Amino acid sequence: xxxxxxxxxxxxxxxxxxxNLERAREHTKTWARRMDMIDVPQHGVAIWDESDxxxxxxxxxxxYTHPDADxxxxxxxxxxxxxxxxxxxxxxxxxxxxxxxxxxxxxxxxLPAFMPVxxxxxxxxxxxxxxxxxxxxxxxxPSMSADWRRRFAENTKHLLDxxxxxxxxxxxxxLSNPIEYVEMRRKVGGAPWSANLVEHAVGAEVPAEIAxxxxxxxxxxxxxxxxxxxxxLFSYEREVQDEGELSNGVLVFEKFLGCSTQEAAEAVNDLLxxxxxxxxxxxxxxxxxxxxxxxxxxxxxxxxxxYVKGLQDWQSGGHEWHVQSGRYPDGGGGSVLxxxxxxxxxxxxxxxxxxxxxxxxxxxxxxxxxQPVGHVPRREIRMPYPVSLSPxxxxxxxxxxxxxxxxxxxxxxxxxxxxxxxxxxxxxHCAAGLDPDATAEEIELxxxxxxxxxxxxxxxxxxxxxxxxxxxxxxxxxxxxxLMPVEGASPVIPANALxxxxxxxxQRTADPxxxxxxxxxxxxxxxxxxxxxxxxxNQHQNRIPxxxxYVEMRRRTFGSELTxxxxxxxxxxxVPPEIYRTRTIRAMENSATDFATLVNDVYSxxxxxxxxxxxxxxxxxxxxxxxxxxxxxxxxxHDLMDARLRQFERTVDVELPAxxxxxxxxxxxxxxxxxxxxxxxxxxxxxxxxxxxxRRYFDTELRHNVPLGIPLxxxxxxxxxxxxxSWDPxxx
Numbered sequence: 001x002x003x004x005x006x007x008x009x010x011x012x013x014x015x016x017x018x019x020n021l022e023r024a025r026e027h028t029k030t031w032a033r034r035m036d037m038i039d040v041p042q043h044g045v046a047i048w049d050e051s052d053x054x055x056x057x058x059x060x061x062x063x064y065t066h067p068d069a070d071x072x073x074x075x076x077x078x079x080x081x082x083x084x085x086x087x088x089x090x091x092x093x094x095x096x097x098x099x100x101x102x103x104x105x106x107x108x109x110x111l112p113a114f115m116p117v118x119x120x121x122x123x124x125x126x127x128x129x130x131x132x133x134x135x136x137x138x139x140x141x142p143s144m145s146a147d148w149r150r151r152f153a154e155n156t157k158h159l160l161d162x163x164x165x166x167x168x169x170x171x172x173x174x175l176s177n178p179i180e181y182v183e184m185r186r187k188v189g190g191a192p193w194s195a196n197l198v199e200h201a202v203g204a205e206v207p208a209e210i211a212x213x214x215x216x217x218x219x220x221x222x223x224x225x226x227x228x229x230x231x232x233l234f235s236y237e238r239e240v241q242d243e244g245e246l247s248n249g250v251l252v253f254e255k256f257l258g259c260s261t262q263e264a265a266e267a268v269n270d271l272l273x274x275x276x277x278x279x280x281x282x283x284x285x286x287x288x289x290x291x292x293x294x295x296x297x298x299x300x301x302x303x304x305x306x307y308v309k310g311l312q313d314w315q316s317g318g319h320e321w322h323v324q325s326g327r328y329p330d331g332g333g334g335s336v337l338x339x340x341x342x343x344x345x346x347x348x349x350x351x352x353x354x355x356x357x358x359x360x361x362x363x364x365x366x367x368x369x370x371q372p373v374g375h376v377p378r379r380e381i382r383m384p385y386p387v388s389l390s391p392x393x394x395x396x397x398x399x400x401x402x403x404x405x406x407x408x409x410x411x412x413x414x415x416x417x418x419x420x421x422x423x424x425x426x427x428x429h430c431a432a433g434l435d436p437d438a439t440a441e442e443i444e445l446x447x448x449x450x451x452x453x454x455x456x457x458x459x460x461x462x463x464x465x466x467x468x469x470x471x472x473x474x475x476x477x478x479x480x481x482x483l484m485p486v487e488g489a490s491p492v493i494p495a496n497a498l499x500x501x502x503x504x505x506x507q508r509t510a511d512p513x514x515x516x517x518x519x520x521x522x523x524x525x526x527x528x529x530x531x532x533x534x535x536x537x538n539q540h541q542n543r544i545p546x547x548x549x550y551v552e553m554r555r556r557t558f559g560s561e562l563t564x565x566x567x568x569x570x571x572x573x574x575v576p577p578e579i580y581r582t583r584t585i586r587a588m589e590n591s592a593t594d595f596a597t598l599v600n601d602v603y604s605x606x607x608x609x610x611x612x613x614x615x616x617x618x619x620x621x622x623x624x625x626x627x628x629x630x631x632x633x634x635x636x637x638h639d640l641m642d643a644r645l646r647q648f649e650r651t652v653d654v655e656l657p658a659x660x661x662x663x664x665x666x667x668x669x670x671x672x673x674x675x676x677x678x679x680x681x682x683x684x685x686x687x688x689x690x691x692x693x694x695r696r697y698f699d700t701e702l703r704h705n706v707p708l709g710i711p712l713x714x715x716x717x718x719x720x721x722x723x724x725x726s727w728d729p730x731x732x
Contacts, residue, residue: 003236003237003240003241003261004236004250004261004262004264004265005262005265006233006234006265007233007265007266007269008269009230009269009272009273009319010272010273010276010277011316011319012276012280013312013315013316014316015064015067015316015317015319015320016064016067016313016316016317017063017064017067018062018063018064018066018067018068018069018074020063020069020070020071020074020075021059021060021063021074023071023074023075024059024062024063024071024074024075024078025057025059025060027075027078027079028053028058028059028075028078028079028082029050029053029054031075031079031082031135032048032053032079032082032086035083035128035131035132035135036127036128036131037053037082037086037128037132038050038053040128042090042093042094042127042128043094045093045094046093047086047089047090047093047128048086048089053082055325055326055327056085056325056326056327057321057324057325057326057327058078058081058082058085059074059078060321060324060325061078061081061317061318061321061325062074062077062078062081063078063317064316064317064318064320064321065194065313065314065317065318065321066198066201066310066313066314066317067313067317068202068313069201073200073201076136076139076140076200077197077200077201079132079135079136079139080136080140080197082132083129083132083133083136084159084190084193086128086129086132087129087160090128090129091104091107091163092243094107095107095163095167096166096167096170096243096244096245097243097244099167099170099171101164101167101168101171104163104164104167105164105662107129108160108161108163108164110123110126110130111129111130111133111157111160112153112157114130114133114134114137115133115137115152115153115156115157116137116153117146117149117150117153118146121134121137121138140152140200143200144199144200144205145205145208147205147208147211148196148199148200148205151196151211152193152196152197155190155192155193155195155196156193158187158188158192158193159187159188159189159190159192159193161187162184162187162188162583163188165184165188165583166188166245166246166247169246169247170244170245170246173246174246175246175251175252175255176246176247176252176647177252177256177640177643177644177646177647178252178253178256178640178643179551179590179594179640179643179644180587180591180647181247181249181252182225182249182548183590184247184583185224185225185228185247185249186221186224186225186228188247189224189227189228189231191223191224191225191227191228192220192224194223194224194227194314195219195220195223195224195311198307198310198311198314199307199310201310202306202307202309202310203306204302204303204304204306204307205303206303206304206307207294207296207300207303207304209294209296210290210291210294210296210304213290213294214286214530214534215282215286215287215289215290216287216290218278218279218282218286218549219279219282219283219287219307219308219311221548221552222275222276222278222279222282222549223279223311223314223315225271225272225275225548226272226275226276226279226315227314227315227318228249229249229268229269229271229272229275230272230318230319230322231322232248232249232250232268233249233250233265233268233269233272234322234328235248235327235328236248236250236251236261236265238327238328249268249271250264250265250268251264253267253268256639256643257636267626270360270625270626271547271548271625273360274360274546274547274548274625275546275548276315277360277364277546278546278548278549279311281543283308285537287304287308291304360627363544363624363627364543364544364545364546364624365541365542365543365544366542367542367544367615367620367624369542369613369614369615370610370611370612370613371609371610372610373605373606373609373610376605376606376634377630377631377634377635378602378603378634378638379634379635379638381599381602381638381641381642381688382642382645383645383684383685383688384645384649385681385682385684385685386685387433387685387686387688387689388433388436388682388685389429389432389433389436390431390432390433390435390436390437390438390443392432392438392439392440392443392444393428393429393432393443395440395444396428396431396432396440396443396444396447397423397426397428397429397447399444399447400422400427400428400444400447400448400451401419401422401423403444403448403451403504404417404419404422404451405419407497407500407501407504408496408497408500409422409451409455409497409501410422412496412497414462414463416455416458416459416462416463417455417458422451424694424695424696424701425454425694425695425696426690426693426694426695426696427447427450427451427454428443428447428450429690429693429694430447430450430686430687430690430694431443431446431447431450432686433682433685433686433687433689433690434446434563434682434683434686434687435679435682435683435686436682436686445505445508445509446566448501448504448505449505449509449562449566451501452498452501452502452505453528453559453562455497455498455501456498456529456532457532457557459498460473460532460533460535460536461535461536461539461612461614464476464536465536465539465540468540470533470536470537470540473532473533473536474533476498476499477529477530477532477533479492479495479499480498480499480502480529481522481526481529483499483502483503483506484502484506484510484522484525484526486515486518486519486522487515490503502525509521509566510522513569517569520565521562521565521566521569523561524561524562524564524565525562527556527561527562528556528557528559528561528562530556531553531556531557532557534553534556534557535553535557535616538615538616539613539614539615542615543615544615544620544621544624545615545616545621547621547622547625550616550618550621551594551597551618554594554597554601554616554618555590555593555594555597557616558593558596558597558600560589560593560596560597563683564589567676567679568580568676571672571675571676572672574668574669574672575669575672575673576669579659579663579665579669579673582659582663584651584655584656584658584659585659585673587647587651587655588648588651588652588655588656588676588677588680589680591644591645591647591648591651592644592648592680592683592684594640594641594644595641595644595645595648595684596683596684596687596688597618598618598637598640598641598644599641599687599688599691600687600691601617601618601619601637602618602619602634602637602638602641603691603697604617604696604697605617605619605620606697606699606702607696607697607702610702611702618637618640619633619634619637620633622636622637645684648680648684652677652681656673656674656677659673660673
């Protein structure tokens, strides 16, 4: 029986075929044979024969995904893809079918020697993977900048190294949760690596000053996610049924959602569509502003436009190759796509795909805000870690009110909070649970940071959201950033409570730090400030975010980068910076943060949906994405919450000790990281406890949470009169 029928894909532009296809086919077969990739068994195991290479037709893939490349460039790009698919199949046959972690690690540890960012290759290749990588690296990097070489080397290393993550899951028969899967699939699947090659193919690098910005990162991530999710749909039978693979989005959704394989395939396709919609949204609305804000010159703008077009060509061409390639017989899912197929027919599917995916796009912009919320079906939240509170809590409460009064928070115009609201929110109670062993001064400072961040998170939508004053929000954000000088004094004189609060907190927090840590801390605060602008843009457009973008941005709006930075500084210099960048530590931090943000979204649902007209809430995002009822959306969010908590537990219990051994860390470093894990346990337990006890989200208190002194628009239009029945008494 077929596993499922392939869904109708979103295709917004036609595939085009490079006229140099036959040349690339002939060249790459000769090259692969010279690298010993054809008819040369490895350790007695056959990897490819000539018919495999012919049937998979990677030259066709590259001719579709790089339609405008000249002959020599298409040859080079095709060789890269032959190499990466050979690496994947070689890894499967030698290390996955009969899991061999030690052999896989030894194999992967040698590969960085064949892609030096600076200088020549000095290592001697011993197998086709190493031989091919060395040859390709020397043919590719001379024409590119050092910045591009670093990015390409890093993404190539991720593609190779994270194969161990897949292998570990197979060894343990462990299926990842959806959030973990999307994050890791980007690295394992290699699409960020493909995006780097797009720059090479179109002969235009993304300017270094914007390469790391959010819009460019979103373009890479959405491109990557769409490429991988599409591949998951086509490769399900090959990977899951033949290779025993667990890293497939259809399987992940099927098990997590508890649905049929067909329903899981439809959900994966919906996420693929959502990611492509996000790509288009970013390219059309965020990238032009980015180019203006950074003053990118005409050549740089042309490079970015060429890059965006190259990514679009890759999407449409990659889809056409999946349809035609022999690597995925019968269309991957066991069925033949309806409608015309073959060269020149992809355009015929565009209208149908636009029509079929229009409801999903329209739902994201069509929500009526301030809808009354009935029964909220929250579930009990599991928390395996005990809650402890600082003995300095009562003192911190009073000092926090004094601090808020000193910066003018209760007298500022417009008035967002008053003293009653601050006491009801009780942020020192949160701080006392996050770090129960902190000194009185540390609790006081943490309480002030929580107060400032929460106040700012309320201030932006209330002051700039309903007035649609994006220019004012950007101007304030720029001033706030200037209030955080890495060296010297700020040129800005604080003019409101938000500015006075940050100026005071920056001085108290940053002054004792070394310059490099001060710069890192400033970056973490700026990440949160910029995320507030992202929320405003969605609010102005009445746009419910794409689910992946929401999860990743929610970490920023929640201020987790700021929190993690402060925690790391307290560790001193005992942990090398590169250890913090490992997958294990990032997984520990991200899973803890995601648990906390989902807790917040569950508790704040009524406040945000009914009283604030918000679009940034995980329950709403899930409901919109799955097009399901409220009870189902809450269930999915609770399941995600628990899945992230379980991932945190596994990371601490299994992966952290493994990291200690792999990196041969000394006793002091191990103790620091073990303490860091304990701090994150306190952090999660403290956040959950605060939500359970804080009056901010109690139904009886919600009428006090409407903005003070700021007139809000009431819902209007068909069907909204009922909403005003519950709204009128609240405003009054």
